[in-house]
Amino acid sequence: MPGIAQWIVLIAAPALAAQTAETIRIARIRAKAQVNLSGLPNYTCTQTIERSQRRAKTRRFQLVDTIRLEVALVGGKELFAWPGQAKFDDRELREMVGGTIGNGNFALHARSVFLSSAPTYEYEGEREVDGRKLYRYHYRVPRFRSSYLLRSGKMEGVAGYHGTFDADAATLDLVRLEVVAEDIPPHLPIAAARDEMYYARVPIGGGDYLLPQSSVLTLTDLDGTESRNRVTFAGCRQYGIESTIRFDDPPPGEAAPPPPAVEVDLPEGLMLETTLETAVSLQPPVIGAPFEARLVRDAKVKGKTWVPRGAVARGRILSQQRFYQRMETLVLRLELADLEFPGAHAEIRALPEEIFAMAAASGRAGVGKQGIIYVYGPRRDLATGTRITWRVVAKNKEEGRQTQ
Numbered sequence: 001m002p003g004i005a006q007w008i009v010l011i012a013a014p015a016l017a018a019q020t021a022e023t024i025r026i027a028r029i030r031a032k033a034q035v036n037l038s039g040l041p042n043y044t045c046t047q048t049i050e051r052s053q054r055r056a057k058t059r060r061f062q063l064v065d066t067i068r069l070e071v072a073l074v075g076g077k078e079l080f081a082w083p084g085q086a087k088f089d090d091r092e093l094r095e096m097v098g099g100t101i102g103n104g105n106f107a108l109h110a111r112s113v114f115l116s117s118a119p120t121y122e123y124e125g126e127r128e129v130d131g132r133k134l135y136r137y138h139y140r141v142p143r144f145r146s147s148y149l150l151r152s153g154k155m156e157g158v159a160g161y162h163g164t165f166d167a168d169a170a171t172l173d174l175v176r177l178e179v180v181a182e183d184i185p186p187h188l189p190i191a192a193a194r195d196e197m198y199y200a201r202v203p204i205g206g207g208d209y210l211l212p213q214s215s216v217l218t219l220t221d222l223d224g225t226e227s228r229n230r231v232t233f234a235g236c237r238q239y240g241i242e243s244t245i246r247f248d249d250p251p252p253g254e255a256a257p258p259p260p261a262v263e264v265d266l267p268e269g270l271m272l273e274t275t276l277e278t279a280v281s282l283q284p285p286v287i288g289a290p291f292e293a294r295l296v297r298d299a300k301v302k303g304k305t306w307v308p309r310g311a312v313a314r315g316r317i318l319s320q321q322r323f324y325q326r327m328e329t330l331v332l333r334l335e336l337a338d339l340e341f342p343g344a345h346a347e348i349r350a351l352p353e354e355i356f357a358m359a360a361a362s363g364r365a366g367v368g369k370q371g372i373i374y375v376y377g378p379r380r381d382l383a384t385g386t387r388i389t390w391r392v393v394a395k396n397k398e399e400g401r402q403t404q
Contacts, residue, residue: 001272021122026137032172033114036210043204044072045211045236046083059230065320067287069096071238078108082288085337086347109179109197113165118145118297124322129369133169135144138162143183150181151189157185159193173210174199205238261345264308270392272336272350274313280382282330282375285320293336293388309365311341313349313390330375336390350390357383 047069052061070081072088099281113119119139127134141148143160150159163178181193199217201208217229272295274293274395292314293395299307315336324331336350351371365375365382375382 003222004034009317024159026121026123026133028253029135029137029167029172029174030114033174034313037111037115038172039207040073040209041205041207042072042074042239043209043236044070045233045346047071047236048232050230051227052230053225055225057224057226063284065284065287067347069093069288071233074239076111079093079275082290082337084290084314084316097186109195109378110139110174110177112147112179113179114174126169127166129175132175134166134175135169135172136164138164141184148179148181150184150188150193154190155188157159159184159189163359166263173201189222191224192218193220201237204236205240210238261340262343264306264344266299266339266346266348266392267301268392268394270299270301270306272307272339272390272392273297274388274390276382276384276386276388277312279384280317280334282320282332282381284322285317285332287317287319289317291315291317291334294338296387297350307339307346308341311339313339313350332373332375333371334388335371336375347395348392349395350392352388353391354389356387 047067047068049067051064051067052065054061066370068083070083070085070088071080072079074088078092078093080089080093082096084146118141120357122138123134124138127136141160143158146158146160148159149156159181160183161179161181163177165174165178165315166176167173175198177197177199179195179197181190184190184193195215195217197212200213202211203209204211212233215229216231217231219227221227224245227342273296275296277294279294280291291311295307295309295311295313298305298309299311313336315334318333318335320333321331323331334352336348337347339348352367352373353371355365355367355373364377365373367373
């Protein structure tokens with residue numbers, strides 16, 4: 001009997017050693033991820049999302065639109081803003097952008113997988129990608145321990161999730177993270193959801209941090225329609241506010257800085273007659289893309305001039321949807337966000353009231369309810385010189401954070 005016991009111990013020892021090595025390795029990978037995620041400064045990047053769709057797996061994806069945003073990680077929370085916007089919105093991304101959209105790929109998914117005790121892990125072995133040795137692990141988070149929220153329209157529900165991730169064998173840096181929804185609540189019209197993120201080190205504020213570089217989100221409806229978002233991040237930088245205060249007079253020969261512009265609150269209902277200074281591309285539009293217009297006459301109410309002729313107005317594309325019936329029709333939402341004129345600035349929300357004097361011969365356009373522009377025919381842009389009248393409406397109530 002002693003001989004048999006020793007034989008069992010000798011056979012079990014290599015397996016126990018391998019198991020111990022894998023346990024130590026995953027602990028080190030998690031520790032490395034925790035150091036990186038916990039040590040991240042507040043930062044912001046430019047996020048570009050290409051949205052496409054196909055009706056069946058046998059068909060090719062068709063591009064729907066492109067969205068460009070500023071996304072920030074501040075205090076562990078993802079915040080979003082349009083390019084050039086002075087503040088980040090506290091609104092969720094789905095409130096800013098309609099259609100299929102998702103968030104979490106900036107940092108939240110990685111935090112859920114590596115900073116919580118919810119996942120279980122299983123080692124899947126080594127592999128080599130582009131000459132780089134990687135460790136692959138499978139993980140799983142059951143629904144009762146999950147905070148993965150799926151939404152479709154006004155319906156939402158928590159799903160479980162699983163997936164794989166790859167870590168660099170030399171540095172233990174995270175290289176790739178996959179998130180696949182499971183146990184999706186039956187009241188949601190979602191058959192499948194999958195997000196895959198890729199990471200690389202980026203210098204920010206004197207440090208070197210592991211950040212997402214790109215991701216691909218795919219959602220499948222119950223009828224088999226697939227919606228795909230290809231996301232890239234660029235221009236990442238530290239988020240913060242820097243200011244220099246001077247109390248002394250400027251040196252001789254140096255001009256004093258101009259006084260800061262006075263912020264002006266414009267009355268609701270004020271009409272702004274403008275011509276486009278930059279063309280608005282429609283093939284396809286980039287959601288969030290900025291444009292400029294210039295006032296062609298003073299904006300007045302009861303004889304009082306609120307905004308002088310020549311003031312510069314800046315706006316952005318909010319959404320678009322294209323239909324093909326008797327005639328190709330583009331449903332377009334534009335918005336003016338601010339005005340600048342000598343000594344003054346105004347943050348506004350103005351919607352189109354009328355569009356005319358189209359600068360190109362093909363196609364026509366009109367304005368419907370809630371400031372929606374309908375463009376008929378195969379137009380490629382609203383050209384420079386297109387004349388649009390805007391109405392100032394109530395601004396959104398949400399308070400935001402200043403962008404940097």
